Amino acid sequence: MSLMLYNTIKREKEAFVPIRPGHIGMYVCGVTVYDYCHVGHARVMIVFDVIYRWLMHSGFDVDYVRNFTDVDDKIIKRAAERGIAIDALTNEMIDAFHADADALGCLRPTHEPRATAHMDAMISMIQALMEKDMAYVSESGDVLYAVRGFSDYGQLSGKKIDELESGSRVDVDQSKRDPLDFVLWKMAKADEPAWASPWGQGRPGWHIECSAMSCGHLGDTFDIHGGGMDLKFPHHENEIAQARAANGGGFARYWLHNGFVNINAEKMSKSLGNFFTIREVTERYHPEVLRMFMLGTHYRSPLDFSDAALDVAKSGLDRLYKTAKRCQESGVTGAGGQALLPHHFTTAMDDDFNTPEALAVLFDTSRALNKGLNEAQDVTALAGQFTAMSALLGIVQQDTAIWFQSGDVDAAAIEALIEERLQARKNRDFARADAIRNELSAQGIVLEDSASGTTWKKN
RNA sequence: GGCAGGGUGGCUCAGUGGUACGGCGGAGGACUGCAAAUCCUUUAUUCGCGAGUUCGAUUCUCGCCCCUGCCUCCA
Numbered sequence: 001m002s003l004m005l006y007n008t009i010k011r012e013k014e015a016f017v018p019i020r021p022g023h024i025g026m027y028v029c030g031v032t033v034y035d036y037c038h039v040g041h042a043r044v045m046i047v048f049d050v051i052y053r054w055l056m057h058s059g060f061d062v063d064y065v066r067n068f069t070d071v072d073d074k075i076i077k078r079a080a081e082r083g084i085a086i087d088a089l090t091n092e093m094i095d096a097f098h099a100d101a102d103a104l105g106c107l108r109p110t111h112e113p114r115a116t117a118h119m120d121a122m123i124s125m126i127q128a129l130m131e132k133d134m135a136y137v138s139e140s141g142d143v144l145y146a147v148r149g150f151s152d153y154g155q156l157s158g159k160k161i162d163e164l165e166s167g168s169r170v171d172v173d174q175s176k177r178d179p180l181d182f183v184l185w186k187m188a189k190a191d192e193p194a195w196a197s198p199w200g201q202g203r204p205g206w207h208i209e210c211s212a213m214s215c216g217h218l219g220d221t222f223d224i225h226g227g228g229m230d231l232k233f234p235h236h237e238n239e240i241a242q243a244r245a246a247n248g249g250g251f252a253r254y255w256l257h258n259g260f261v262n263i264n265a266e267k268m269s270k271s272l273g274n275f276f277t278i279r280e281v282t283e284r285y286h287p288e289v290l291r292m293f294m295l296g297t298h299y300r301s302p303l304d305f306s307d308a309a310l311d312v313a314k315s316g317l318d319r320l321y322k323t324a325k326r327c328q329e330s331g332v333t334g335a336g337g338q339a340l341l342p343h344h345f346t347t348a349m350d351d352d353f354n355t356p357e358a359l360a361v362l363f364d365t366s367r368a369l370n371k372g373l374n375e376a377q378d379v380t381a382l383a384g385q386f387t388a389m390s391a392l393l394g395i396v397q398q399d400t401a402i403w404f405q406s407g408d409v410d411a412a413a414i415e416a417l418i419e420e421r422l423q424a425r426k427n428r429d430f431a432r433a434d435a436i437r438n439e440l441s442a443q444g445i446v447l448e449d450s451a452s453g454t455t456w457k458k459n
Numbered sequence: 460g461g462c463a464g465g466g467u468g469g470c471u472c473a474g475u476g477g478u479a480c481g482g483c484g485g486a487g488g489a490c491u492g493c494a495a496a497u498c499c500u501u502u503a504u505u506c507g508c509g510a511g512u513u514c515g516a517u518u519c520u521c522g523c524c525c526c527u528g529c530c531u532c533c534a
Contacts, residue, residue, distance in 0.1 A: 157530085258534075302465080
């Protein structure tokens with residue numbers, strides 16, 4: 001079976017066929033760097049990281065581009081509030097972004113372009129639109145895109161221009177020819193950052209940067225464009241309008257959109273204030289737990305965020321780590337030779353990246369491994385599958401001992417008590433042995449006796 | 460109002476025209492000095508409601524109810 005993708009623009013799953021055999025150009029909308037990332041951003045990072053890994057595993061040479069929007073109203077405002085330079089703010093937030101993404105186990109994209117480094121490309125794209133009469137300068141001096149001139153407008157989001165209730169929620173700018181027209185180039189006020197352009201000092205609109213940077217890195221027509229569901233309209237719709245009108249290319253062929261992270265069935269968002277930053281969560285849970293949590297639901301479905309849900313993800317991950325630990329202790333590496341993935345795992349991932357089903361296969365393999373280990377069978381092949389699947393999903397990547405024993409505990413003291421308990425047990429002083437177990441238990445340390453000795457873990 | 464996506468066991472999450480995957484939790488058993496872990500068994504006559512198509516529908520069609528999102532910045 002070949003790779004099937006749900007293409008938003010077609011509203012159905014279809015077989016993936018790359019433009020150039022063996023190669024994939026993929027652009028994913030990144031973030032506006034004015035604040036720390038929240039769990040919703042984490043979902044985009046993780047979802048597309050798994051997609052990136054799977055595409056590479058499938059034999060493609062993937063050019064993965066993810067941008068940073070580093071010029072924007074919110075950035076200007078935040079920098080002013082904090083009394084720091086814009087560069088200082090954006091650099092700080094880009095560093096924080098990388099720290100978060102790295103912690104979540106996400107591979108770096110092949111390119112991470114910054115909007116401010118691509119002004120020429122944006123300006124020439126706007127120029128092309130002006131020449132084709134697809135853009136105009138409004139009374140305020142801003143350059144606007146003329147939506148009515150693009151017949152395919154609304155194709156991605158399934159919206160019809162005349163059915164959109166423009167102005168129902170926001171006052172319509174009277175200088176626009178059509179309420180849906182959007183800014184390509186914004187005139188700068190006195191103390192705002194500005195770049196020279198044929199239309200005066202100003203800065204680019206939000207949408208144009210993605211059109212310019214994606215086409216700039218991947219060409220006028222490329223394979224995959226992704227992002228959060230909320231970017232479908234108007235952002236992605238506008239990107240299509242700009243890029244196709246400016247350069248005549250087809251722009252992205254496959255559109256992938258991930259679902260939201262919700263809290264109490266409501267979208268997590270800055271405006272509602274119901275968000276948690278990635279760093280807030282990873283202070284309480286290992287980043288891999290967050291990753292496990294994300295993988296448990298299909299990427300297009302909504303995902304309800306809660307501590308209870310993270311606890312469940314952690315329990316499941318612990319189970320996998322136990323298997324990994326047992327393999328290690330038994331000297332089964334699973335490495336060596338080409339590890340074959342279970343067929344079911346491959347079909348699940350090929351079917352629009354069905355990670356919940358892929359996880360089910362991983363758990364099945366985990367059980368088979370445990371059983372094989374119990375019965376002293378040769379589990380090398382199973383261990384190889386287990387390792388390969390884990391690596392593709394980016395989980396069970398930590399040292400197993402550290403996974404179970406991390407935290408502020410005095411390992412030496414625990415080991416000493418374990419030794420004392422061992423002696424007590426040898427002397428059949430079970431009262432003392434149990435007292436030690438209880439004492440450690442009170443500290444959240446669980447002892448596990450086995451044929452090969454006693455191990456401990458943090459509960 | 461328009462458009463999009465949902466409603467599956469205690470919770471969660473897949474899936475299929477022939478009575479439903481996995482995880483968490485629960486129950487029983489093996490094992491253990493006791494535990495823990497692990498393994499085994501078990502935990503939805505049923506997939507929002509009603510009708511239709513069909514030999515047969517949770518899966519297809521129609522209608523209805525409910526939920527969420529987008530239509531403004533938003534991953």
